[in-house]
Amino acid sequence: MGKFLFYDIDGTLMGKSKQITEKTKWAIEQAQRNGHKAFLCTGRAPTSISDDLKEIPFDGIVCSAGGFVIVNNEFIFENFMNQYVLSEVMTLFINNHILFTLESKDALYQTPGVNEFFMQRQQLDFKNNLELARFFEIRRANENRKPIKDFNILKTGITKVCFIAPAKQDFQRCVPFLEEFFNIVIFSKAEDDFINGEIILKHCTKADGIIKVVNHFHGQMKDTIGFGDSMNDYQMLEEVNIGVVYENAPQHLKDLGQYYFTDPDQDGIYKVMKEMQLISD
Template structure:
């Protein structure tokens, strides 16, 4: 039986706006793997951000940190990290400008002192506390914040593979101008964090590069690949794979280069597309 290698983004693709995995998406992935297809997570999240709800679905491996970490069947193929001195310089700039952030590594998520308060300020600034949206976001953010450890002197800064900044202090462009030459600085893939929040990764790292590395390891052809995504950090992934499927809630830039569209993440988009392509 021929098989397909599927690369699955997380936020806005596998997970809905509240960070939950729709039951239909989990069911589709399990069924596809049972049919002999390979399914890899391909996400901007670092490994320590992937909770039990996601990982209990079962995957053949993962690409994390926007391409900085690659794992297949429990074997780590690559893990690219910031140099310690570079990381300390970056942190100094964020601290001096009052920009909240959390440092991502496979060991955990390490936050600035103002990170949780800034998240709350940005996420809930325009939401009625009596609304269903507030209750869903409140629950989701509380769970995420439980994964954060406030930064302290015991952190090993040589293990950091990504920085996420939660920003309502300076325009995104200021951070991008400061670090865009040395690193890839992109807007946050979590819309509720606001337009001035973003992510910083090492130069030259993106999902497409990581997929190429993984396919070489598996000795597989691009012609067998599919990918599902919703945001700008999925563009390189779509440019590489054979079939790129954009979610109904995807950005217009991604939809323009997608080979196909499905419904939104919370409208059984993954399940419907898996059925369409006879993966299940």
């Protein structure tokens, strides 16, 4: 039985160039030819999976950090927030001046100010914050982005909420109310004067999505390998049998690794897959 390989995208498959190197593409397809199965395992919503990623014949996708699981182009799992909880979150964020994006199966709903924030921060912050850069790219990309006024809570399910608090203290006031229902993932750095991140339903993480994939194929968790670089990969790397972590990841994440990869733009994933003997030239 081959291995189940789960790859985060931003900071793992893609570095600052926001492109997958040709050697990394080759490595993934070679691993599949060697009998392994390869999956994206990402915080991105289904509508945010870009065309260059779709060109690689992945066996499936865990997206929205576990909110959706796709195998062979079919959704085998969808999980949405309770409407009453979501309503409370939206009210809490609005009252505390927090910008946010609601992720659904088919669209992203943004509050006013999200795009303006990214434009103002572009030059200052993006080169050191890959997740922030990703959300700016989403604004410009050919995606189904809609204003929050078009969102109908009674008709559209939401699986994850991304947020930006221009003032740190505004978000910190919200934390006690969020912790009961959500895992809170922070992407910004301690020295930043803002906080950006996402809230993910408890018991619906990348790890939970991986378990659903493995069960779908009647596999075993001992055959799982996860590749990640940031704290929204923590549950994934904690759950899989072998963790492969970016060498410059937070130490808390690196502690979960058995292997480490270098800069994705310098073929880091290709090199570590070769080291692990998943592929050979």
